[in-house]
Amino acid sequence: MTVGVEVLNAMPADRLRAELLACCAAPAWAAEIAAGRPYPDRPAVLAAADSASRRLGWADVSQALAAHPRIGERAQGGSRDAAWSRREQSAAAATADDSTKEALIEANRAYEDRFGHVFLIFASGKSQAEILAAARQRLTNDEPAEREIVADQLRRIALLRLERLLDALG
Template sequence: MSAVETFNGLPAERLEKDLLACLAAPSWGAEIIAKRPYPDRAGLLAAADAAASALSWPDVLGALSAHPRIGERAAGDSKEASWSRTEQSAAAQTADDVTRAALIEANRAYEARFDHVFLIFASGRSQPEILAAARERLGNGEETERAIVRDELRKIARLRLERVLDAL
């Protein structure tokens, strides 16, 4: 049985927990569950991408509240916290003290400007790359930044959903 067939057959209550760990927006998980069965992995991932891209801004803000600041270690033993630590670990290992301090300052400036955490798909990126992106995005207008944040959230959710599928 394929992972998608297993996914299609799991009880909704079981999937809700895994999907909330992927993206802390209950409406996203509910939509993915409601659209089962999926024909294949690509179909499931496409549906997940579409659902993430269509999230309301209040849903995005709710999902952002589950993400630690870039450079901070996610607390707890939840699946989501573990994934967050993994996603940021490579970046954390590539930063010197000056870069870490600059990233803390960029986080503060970003939060003051946009009133939410700076979110970026950190997997595979160094802290200097993340810092450059944070500084660049400080110049964005509200609508431009909202579109970027929504897409970064989508990419993170997709990576995590792939992890869920790989574990089935």
């Protein structure tokens, strides 16, 4: 067992809940992972998180979306989730020219007008041009298809952040 998993297993419930909500701001997700303790190893924690993510209803996903800044906007504050958001978007921000940044702002607005929530994408490793292309493509989706994509993007972000949390705890 890794040190990070040992620390997670031993963490007081209120602190664990806060740490998990920084990974994914869906209380049902955090509660399910916390209830599964103790975990024998890192793969077991990640498998539980993946499974919990896949069971989230749209109300849970919507609640988690509220914690995410618009893509291209810098997350404010010193919280762990704000720092992770800045890190996830930093490479994309570094590669964007002014016209791409402006087009992404417009795409964000159009997306929010169409779907009623922020555009969520697993941004790690993507340029702003790639993110913009994805936003434009996803604007053509119907609502059920887009909800499925959003839930999957949220799952991927949550798993990445949970891996980072385990690393930080180790």
